Amino acid sequence: MKFSQFTEYLEKLEKTSKRLEMFEILSEMFKKVDKNEVKPIVYFTQEQLLPPFYGLEIGMAESMIKKALMKISKESEKDLQALYKKIGDMGLVAEQTNQNNPSKGLTIGEIYDCLYNTVKISGEGSVEKKTDHIAELLKKCDSKESKYVVRFILGRLRLGIGDPTIMDSMSKAISGDRMALRKDIEKAYNLCSDLGWVGEELFKKGIDGLRSFKAKVGNPIRMAAAERLPSAKEIIGKMGKCAVEKKYDGLRLQCSKDCDKVEIFSRNLERMTPMFPDIVEGIKKQINANTAILEGEAVAYNEETGELFPFQVTITRKRKYDIEEKAKEKPLVLFAFDLLYIDGKDITREAYEDRRKKLVSIIKKGFTIRESERIVTDSPKELDEYFEESIALGSEGIMAKRLDAPYEAGMRNFNWIKLKRSYKGELNDTIDIVPIGYFKGRGMRAKFGIGALLAAVYDEKTDSFKSIAKIGSGLTEDQWVEIRKLLDKNKVEKKPARVDTEIVPDVWTTPKYIFTVMADEITLSPMHNAGKVGEKPGFALRFPRIQGWIRKDKKPEDATTVKEISQMFKMQKRVKAVSFGR
Ligand code: ATP
Numbered sequence: 001m002k003f004s005q006f007t008e009y010l011e012k013l014e015k016t017s018k019r020l021e022m023f024e025i026l027s028e029m030f031k032k033v034d035k036n037e038v039k040p041i042v043y044f045t046q047e048q049l050l051p052p053f054y055g056l057e058i059g060m061a062e063s064m065i066k067k068a069l070m071k072i073s074k075e076s077e078k079d080l081q082a083l084y085k086k087i088g089d090m091g092l093v094a095e096q097t098n099q100n101n102p103s104k105g106l107t108i109g110e111i112y113d114c115l116y117n118t119v120k121i122s123g124e125g126s127v128e129k130k131t132d133h134i135a136e137l138l139k140k141c142d143s144k145e146s147k148y149v150v151r152f153i154l155g156r157l158r159l160g161i162g163d164p165t166i167m168d169s170m171s172k173a174i175s176g177d178r179m180a181l182r183k184d185i186e187k188a189y190n191l192c193s194d195l196g197w198v199g200e201e202l203f204k205k206g207i208d209g210l211r212s213f214k215a216k217v218g219n220p221i222r223m224a225a226a227e228r229l230p231s232a233k234e235i236i237g238k239m240g241k242c243a244v245e246k247k248y249d250g251l252r253l254q255c256s257k258d259c260d261k262v263e264i265f266s267r268n269l270e271r272m273t274p275m276f277p278d279i280v281e282g283i284k285k286q287i288n289a290n291t292a293i294l295e296g297e298a299v300a301y302n303e304e305t306g307e308l309f310p311f312q313v314t315i316t317r318k319r320k321y322d323i324e325e326k327a328k329e330k331p332l333v334l335f336a337f338d339l340l341y342i343d344g345k346d347i348t349r350e351a352y353e354d355r356r357k358k359l360v361s362i363i364k365k366g367f368t369i370r371e372s373e374r375i376v377t378d379s380p381k382e383l384d385e386y387f388e389e390s391i392a393l394g395s396e397g398i399m400a401k402r403l404d405a406p407y408e409a410g411m412r413n414f415n416w417i418k419l420k421r422s423y424k425g426e427l428n429d430t431i432d433i434v435p436i437g438y439f440k441g442r443g444m445r446a447k448f449g450i451g452a453l454l455a456a457v458y459d460e461k462t463d464s465f466k467s468i469a470k471i472g473s474g475l476t477e478d479q480w481v482e483i484r485k486l487l488d489k490n491k492v493e494k495k496p497a498r499v500d501t502e503i504v505p506d507v508w509t510t511p512k513y514i515f516t517v518m519a520d521e522i523t524l525s526p527m528h529n530a531g532k533v534g535e536k537p538g539f540a541l542r543f544p545r546i547q548g549w550i551r552k553d554k555k556p557e558d559a560t561t562v563k564e565i566s567q568m569f570k571m572q573k574r575v576k577a578v579s580f581g582r
Helices: 003-014 019-032 035-045 062-072 077-087 090-097 108-120 126-139 142-151 163-175 182-192 197-210 233-238 278-286 311-317 323-329 350-361 382-390 445-446 477-489 561-582
Strands: 225-228 242-245 249-256 259-265 291-303 331-341 370-371 374-377 397-403 413-421 431-439 454-457 465-470 507-509 513-520 521-525 537-542 545-547
Touching: 003 019, 003 142, 019 035, 019 062, 035 108, 062 077, 062 477, 077 090, 077 331, 090 142, 108 126, 108 142, 108 233, 126 142, 142 278, 142 507, 163 182, 182 197, 182 431, 197 374, 225 311, 225 561, 233 242, 233 382, 233 413, 249 278, 249 311, 249 331, 249 370, 278 323, 278 331, 291 311, 291 513, 311 323, 323 350, 331 350, 350 537, 374 382, 382 397, 413 431, 431 445, 431 465, 445 477, 454 545, 465 513, 521 561, 537 561
Parallel strands: 225 413, 331 370, 465 537
Antiparallel strands: 242 374, 242 397, 249 259, 249 291, 291 331, 397 413, 431 454, 431 507, 431 513, 454 465, 513 545, 521 537
């Protein structure tokens, strides 16, 4: 597909924020692609050069684009700067500057390769070389192509297309039906975290290619998540005999070992390898397998007392500088709780208990890698006792696990159930929200320019972000200022794509950051759209307050879902009924 043809779709996509329209446009586009260019097209639509786990940042600044534009036009830096100041979009600056340039008809694959090779340039003089490359590329582009190339480089395409919409569109393009292949596409995506690769398999090998899809060492597997239940009794009622593991309060890490090469991924599948040299060493020394993918929770460990440090201490290990010193000062222990791949074989379909046995058998005794502690029981009383004991020893609670369950990548279901301490008058779990805008604030807050966030949760069914609360407490004054600055970077004029709310904040922002929020309870309200169906009111949070800071290990679609909120709402009613009955 010619890049110029692709930009026509981009233009249409830009004009809508409605998911269904986006889906129609993308399905039309996928019908026309050649099977060899599915990968770059998917990456472009995801607004990335490669999936985040490759750790490849485009890392080119506006100043480089300006220099490239100076090379190909007669404009001076001053003129370009003035134009940029006036229209505030470097893509439009490129469009105007390159107004009379004819297109050389590059394909999307050629543009992709050129950008990839440019980003890969490193070492001395790399900034100049990259600028030259971009200038050469823009010389071959007409004005519209230049606009989108520049926006892509700067991460400003802002189409806001979610992965589910891309998956639906590929299913429609191949099978004529939105849902026919959707589950298979998603399953394969969950196993490799690379939608470009999955798309390529689908377009080249058809549905059989997808159905035989296997995890591959080096590619992170999307992490499984847990459901909630309010009591030991309900957990045993649901699962019967199950494993009850300590719920460690640290950082979830997925470690992939391919002989001497170890990679570490975070909850949202970003590459964290350089941050945790002690865990890399631990995996090399203590994991007795050539290839393996295992998961665990990393917690800072106090060697003096044998105690686990609280989360606030563990999180200090997430840093860009002084990594080695900090690793010595606060060594981590990885409590491994699952094994997904071993010696060339994807074992996600095997039962938890079998995977666990294999996991235990490959861990050599040592400091860093240990198996997570657990009991196996069918007694609510024993579960409760273990829960209390775990809390007393610094855990957050317990994770109950179904013994015969496969590892369902990317799924949140009752294969795992979490139970946390419930404080009086509070929900027994926190909620992860994503800001979709903010209010400027009155009184004291007016001086910060922000008084409250408009917060949303994620609706998987419609791939949209639905409002659930206005949140004005929980942050320090400095944090309010900082969050306003961060949100301003993602400020948009109108309601962003995939955002669903009737409330109009003073400033709209595209969904990007996740915050953890505690609230007294979930209530019903006609104000908010989370869970709203026709006349049925939506859900709202009573006395919501932010806890901590941005959850960098989660992406917007990892926010708590409307389905979870609805389950928590029902659970809350059950807990109330029980406590009033006492
Ligand atoms: P989630 O991961 O479910 O989206 P979250 O990040 O807000 O939610 P919690 O709801 O507190 O975290 O619980 C799930 C997390 O608990 C897991 O993602 C994992 O990081 C952590 N965890 C700690 N111990 C275990 C264990 N033994 N088994 C599985 N997960 C564990």
